Amino acid sequence: MKLLMHTCCAPCSVYPIDELRKENIEPTLFWYNPNIHPYKEYEARRDCLKEYAKQINLNAIFEDEYGLDEFCKNVANNLNTRCIDYCYPVRMRKTFEYAKEHGFDSVTTTLLYSIYQKHEYIKKLCEDLSKEFGIDFLYRDFRIGFWEGHNKAKNELNLYMQKYCGCVFSEESRYNNPNPPKPELPTGCEYESRRAICVKKIENKDEYLDLLLDADPSKTSIDKYLSDSDVYGLQVDKNIVSLAVILHIDKNTLELKNLVTKEEYRGKGYAKKLLKSLCGNYKQKYNKMLVGTSENNIPFYVKQGFDKYEKTIKNYFVDNYDEEIWDGDLQCIDMYYYSKDLKK
Numbered sequence: 001m002k003l004l005m006h007t008c009c010a011p012c013s014v015y016p017i018d019e020l021r022k023e024n025i026e027p028t029l030f031w032y033n034p035n036i037h038p039y040k041e042y043e044a045r046r047d048c049l050k051e052y053a054k055q056i057n058l059n060a061i062f063e064d065e066y067g068l069d070e071f072c073k074n075v076a077n078n079l080n081t082r083c084i085d086y087c088y089p090v091r092m093r094k095t096f097e098y099a100k101e102h103g104f105d106s107v108t109t110t111l112l113y114s115i116y117q118k119h120e121y122i123k124k125l126c127e128d129l130s131k132e133f134g135i136d137f138l139y140r141d142f143r144i145g146f147w148e149g150h151n152k153a154k155n156e157l158n159l160y161m162q163k164y165c166g167c168v169f170s171e172e173s174r175y176n177n178p179n180p181p182k183p184e185l186p187t188g189c190e191y192e193s194r195r196a197i198c199v200k201k202i203e204n205k206d207e208y209l210d211l212l213l214d215a216d217p218s219k220t221s222i223d224k225y226l227s228d229s230d231v232y233g234l235q236v237d238k239n240i241v242s243l244a245v246i247l248h249i250d251k252n253t254l255e256l257k258n259l260v261t262k263e264e265y266r267g268k269g270y271a272k273k274l275l276k277s278l279c280g281n282y283k284q285k286y287n288k289m290l291v292g293t294s295e296n297n298i299p300f301y302v303k304q305g306f307d308k309y310e311k312t313i314k315n316y317f318v319d320n321y322d323e324e325i326w327d328g329d330l331q332c333i334d335m336y337y338y339s340k341d342l343k344k
């Protein structure tokens with residue numbers, strides 16, 4: 001793959017380059033940012049990228065065009081829509097043009113890394129340009145690594161860290177903006193203490209069997225529900241720390257079959273967070289979620305809203321497991337079913 005990566009600045013390139021290199025992709029960096037003002041700021045960002053590219057031994061092309069006049073002429077009529085009307089299109093079009101003229105077969109951009117850019121718009125713009133130029137658009141949602149990249153750029157690499165997006169208008173907004181931009185995160189993600197926490201659907205379910213066995217210590221039991229269930233993981237930074245297995249019972253009802261957190265992450269509320277997020281999503285389509293649990297865990301589930309008692313299956317854990325199951329000092333014997341009204 002011969003990839004040209006539009007690069008807005010060195011700090012925003014750190015995480016995308018690291019990630020692409022993990023995939024054995026060596027991008028060529030492409031600097032074209034006439035949106036950065038004033039000149040000394042433009043120079044500082046450009047020169048920082050030149051230095052960084054040299055340091056990590058990556059090819060970088062510089063289309064050196066400081067464009068204050070042209071930029072202002074093009075955005076003056078509607079400053080509110082300047083990013084999508086002019087700033088993104090002018091930079092990405094130039095990148096695709098350069099890629100076409102110089103034999104690159106794919107394009108991407110570090111703009112997909114920033115949680116402060118209009119991610120979905122940039123994605124759609126690049127998809128359209130990809131069709132127009134007949135050059136692949138390599139899409140990655142790099143936002144998940146925003147703080148990781150930021151910390152590395154600032155604390156480890158000591159790169160020049162800009163204080164505003166780029167144009168003079170964004171510089172003004174630093175001091176005078178009643179509606180500062182909100183970070184845009186990947187679907188299902190939030191940031192907590194600058195760590196990305198995301199809910200992910202797990203496709204390779206069997207790879208998590210060991211963790212599922214922590215909550216349900218019988219492979220035979222897990223085999224009965226795993227293939228028909230949806231499995232979701234809570235990912236903190238890049239680690240899956242909790243799993244939830246959800247079985248569809250009928251068009252109104254789901255059953256939570258397994259909820260587990262890796263031992264070293266327990267006590268931090270991750271299972272609760274995962275369950276809350278899933279219940280929030282499932283309530284669009286379903287009315288009720290059931291859970292079958294041992295006596296010890298009833299208070300936990302009641303607190304999460306599973307407050308309606310449904311039934312008890314006597315001796316379930318004795319009859320269905322080869323070995324005795326203990327939860328702390330209490331032997332698990334009967335299975336208690338509770339439900340949560342998802343519409344509440």
Ligand code: SF4
Pocket residue numbers: 035036082083087088165166167169170
């Ligand atoms: S705020 Fe940033 S993206 Fe928007 S026009 Fe200014 S430099 Fe471009």
